[in-house]
Amino acid sequence: MKRRMVQYISALLTNVNLPGFIQGRIYQGVSKHVCVPGLNCYSCPAAIGACPLGALQTILASSRYTFSYYVTGTLLLFGVFMGRYVCGWLCPFGLIQELLYKLPSPTWTIPRWAGYIKYVILIVFVLFLPVFLVNNLGMGDPFFCKYICPAGTMEGGIPLLASHPDLRDAAGNLFLFKLLLLVLVILLSIKSFRPFCKIICPLGAIYGLFNPISIYRYRVDKEKCIKCGKCAQNCKMGVEMYKESNSLECIRCGECRSSCPVEAITTTFRLGNDSK
Amino acid sequence: MNKKHLRILLLTMGVVLLILGAVRNEAVSVYTKAVKICLECIGIG
Known part of the structure; x- marks a missing residue:
C-alpha cells in the first residue's frame, strides 16, 4: 500500500x-x-x-x-x-x-x-x-x-x-x-x-488551518459528484468530503478518493487557483 | 486577495521568517535543546 x-x-x-x-x-x-x-x-x-x-x-x-x-x-x-x-x-x-x-x-x-x-x-x-x-x-x-x-x-x-x-x-x-x-x-x-x-x-x-489554502489540496468536481456519501462513510477522520473538500480535519489519506464511485475527488498541487 | 496571492505571500513570509530566525541564532537554540536529553519531554520534569 x-x-x-x-x-x-x-x-x-x-x-x-x-x-x-x-x-x-x-x-x-x-x-x-x-x-x-x-x-x-x-x-x-x-x-x-x-x-x-x-x-x-x-x-x-x-x-x-x-x-x-x-x-x-x-x-x-x-x-x-x-x-x-x-x-x-x-x-x-x-x-x-x-x-x-x-x-x-x-x-x-x-x-x-x-x-x-x-x-x-x-x-x-x-x-x-x-x-x-x-x-x-x-x-x-x-x-x-x-x-x-x-x-x-x-x-x-x-x-x-x-x-x-x-x-x-x-x-x-x-x-x-x-x-x-x-x-x-x-x-x-x-x-x-x-x-x-x-x-x-x-x-x-x-x-x-492551512488545508483550505495549501498548494497540495483536494478538489471535488461538483458536476461529477452524485452526493452518494460514500466518501463520508469511508473517512476515518469524520470528514464529509463532498461538502467540505478542504476540511481542517482532513489528513489527506486518500480513502475518500478510492471509495468515490464516480472519481469526483482529485488532488491538485498548484500555486494558482483551481480551474473549476 | 485571491488564494494564489495568499499562498505566495505566506511562502515568502515563511522563507523570510526562517532566515530571520536563523540569523538571530534560533536554530542554535533549537539544536542545543535537541542534542541533550529533554527531561520535560521524557517525563522527568
Whole structure:
C-alpha cells in the first residue's frame, strides 16, 4: 500500500539513528538544527531532527526570545505546501496510532466537538504558558511536552529510562502521569482511529488551518459528484468530503478518493487557483 | 486577495521568517535543546 510505505519510510528517515536505542544516547549531528515536519520527539534516541512543537516551545520559553521566527517560518512552509498531508503521510506518531487501530477491537466514534480541544491545547499549552508562566530568570517550560505529549514518553522516555538507571531513579509522579496518558492514548487508538490527532495534537491543529489554502489540496468536481456519501462513510477522520473538500480535519489519506464511485475527488498541487 | 496571492505571500513570509530566525541564532537554540536529553519531554520534569 502506497501511503503505508511512505509512512514507514518517513518514520525511518526521521529516526534513522537506530543504534541510539542500544547505546542509550541521543543523536547530536547538525541535522538537529532542522525541524522535521511531523510530531517526533527529539529526545528519541533515533531522532535525527528537531520536533517542531518542542522547538517552538523551547524558543518561546527561553528568556531571550518571545516569538520564534525560525519555527514559525518552518511551519508556514510545511503548512502552505502540504497542510495536513504531513499528518496522514509523514508523521511517525500518526503511523503508530494507525497500526494500533489495526488490532481487532470494538470501535468507538469520537464526537466531533472533541476536535476543538486541540486548538485550546495549542493556545494554552504551546503558545501561552511557555511565554507567560516563567520563573525569576524569565524562563518558562515547554508545557505541552512536559505535561501532555505521549510521543515524548513513548519515543524518548521509555527507551531512555530503560537504558539509564539514574533517569529511572529520577522518575516520579510526573512520569507516572505521562505514562498513564500514553496508556490512555494507546487504548483509545485501538478503539478509535487516530484519537491523539483528532483530539489533542497542536501540530495537526496548526497544519489543519492551512488545508483550505495549501498548494497540495483536494478538489471535488461538483458536476461529477452524485452526493452518494460514500466518501463520508469511508473517512476515518469524520470528514464529509463532498461538502467540505478542504476540511481542517482532513489528513489527506486518500480513502475518500478510492471509495468515490464516480472519481469526483482529485488532488491538485498548484500555486494558482483551481480551474473549476 | 485571491488564494494564489495568499499562498505566495505566506511562502515568502515563511522563507523570510526562517532566515530571520536563523540569523538571530534560533536554530542554535533549537539544536542545543535537541542534542541533550529533554527531561520535560521524557517525563522527568
